[in-house]
Amino acid sequence: MGPKPSQPQTAELFRPRLDEQINMKHALVKLAALIDWAEIERTFAISFTSGRGRPALSARLVAGLLYLQHTFDASDEAVVNTWIENPYWQFFCGETYLQTEAPIDPSSLTRWRQHVGEEGVEALLAASIDAARRGGVIQKASVQQVIVDTTVMPKAIAHPTDSRLLDRSRQHLVRAAEDNGLRLRQNYKRVAPRLAAQIGRYAHAKQFKRMRKAVRTLRTRVGRVHREVQRQLHELPEAARARVQDLLQRTGRILTQRTKDKNKLYALHAPEVECISKGKARTPYEFGVKVSIATTLKEGLVVGMRSMPGNPYDGHTLAETLEQVGILTGTDRPPATAIVDKGYQGMQIEGVRILRSARGGA
Known part of the structure; x- marks a missing residue:
């Protein structure tokens, strides 16, 4: 269900408003007045196709948190914690009175980013461009001359090594089997981590022949777990089967890929990397x-x-x-x-x- 407008409570009538306590010449206060929040709310509302369920949070609150997170390079947890402490951040996100509790769970910001998708993020960028134009930051003719370049948006993943990827694949397969009641003859919970650590020691000592042999052994162990889960896949209900099938497809790529291959999988949880x-x-x-x-x-x-x-x-x-x-x-x-x-x-x-x-x- 889409967000509903908040109604002021009776007790709030006796509380001082934020705009009566803060400096209205602050940069965030001026920026909040330049952004077309109504257009952002209309864009976000399109993504709510169902009228059922709990009403969503205010689109201005979420959009404001995303703006602040990007501007101050903060994590999901940091932006929510700072929001509680900073009245200017609260005013920027549309609050009328000072709040003392977190408005949103930090993990919900990830789901919101996935929910609004590329169209919602482009709407935020378009709103920032319009705000810059209203504030006199750019002239109308400035958009006719642009500099274009590419860069890499890094993903927060561990450095991909064969031993790490193989052991992580085994861990995910074992966890999926336990969650769905599949019985494994062996899960290699003790052997595989020791092998992965030994591979790192061999690489550090430049004993590459021993290292490659240990990698082959680890790959064999993970392959056994992979095949055993695959043999029992038909026992799962359809929804669980689809999730496990996706995991099997990713771990299968890790098992078969080699150093010189193209389009390799570098992170089990982020195949787009x-x-x-x-x-x-x-x-x-x-x-x-x-x-x-x-x-x-x-x-x-x-x-x-x-x-x-x-x-x-x-x-x-x-x-x-x-x-x-x-x-x-x-x-x-x-x-x-x-x-x-x-x-x-x-x-x-x-x-x-x-x-x-x-x-x-x-």
Whole structure:
């Protein structure tokens, strides 16, 4: 069920309002007045297709928390805890009176991000662009000249090694079997962790022949658990079978993938993670998803951002990024000028002047 407007309680009539206690010239207070919260609420309301269940939280509260989390680089737990302590954060999220309890469980922010999806996040970005325009941060002509580049949005995963991935696969398979009442002849709860630790010691000592032998042994043990769960899959009800089947598919990829393979699985819980090399000296390889970002040339305001799964060639992402810029800025057409680096070599887009850093100019 969608959110319902909150009604003031009788006891609150005798409490001082937040706008009577805080400095109304504070940056967050000014920003709250510039954002079109009604448009954000309309966009979020589209995702609520059912009229049943408990009413959802206020869209302004969730959108405000997501804005604050991104601005101050805070975790889900940190942004909720700071919200309780900071009256300016509460005012920014639409509160009228000072609150002393958490408005939301931190884990709910993850579900909200999944619920609003890409369309909801784009609405938040569009609202920030409109607020910048109303506040005089950017001029109307600024969106016609943009800088476009790609980077890697890192995923918070452990460094993927064969031993770690194999042991984690075994742990998930054993837990799934226990949760669904499947009986395993062996789960290797003692043998597998010892093997994984020994593999790390062999690698540190550069005893690679012994290390590879231990990896093969560990892979064999995990493969036995995998096959035993697969043999009993037909005993599960349909809903549980689908979940276990998805886990079996992922662990099967880890069991069969080798060092030189493409499209490897680097995290059991995040199959979208890719290994990307951007030529950086300190981090030659990054694990995450490629992201295309567009900013205005003059002010550096972000006017476009989109994830690009599959690690595509930078030049192939340019048209999609410029199209998004036109939609979010309200011009409904790509910017007149796009400034890019050498990674976009060879790309031409009709009606757009592309300036490259390569020798020879545009």
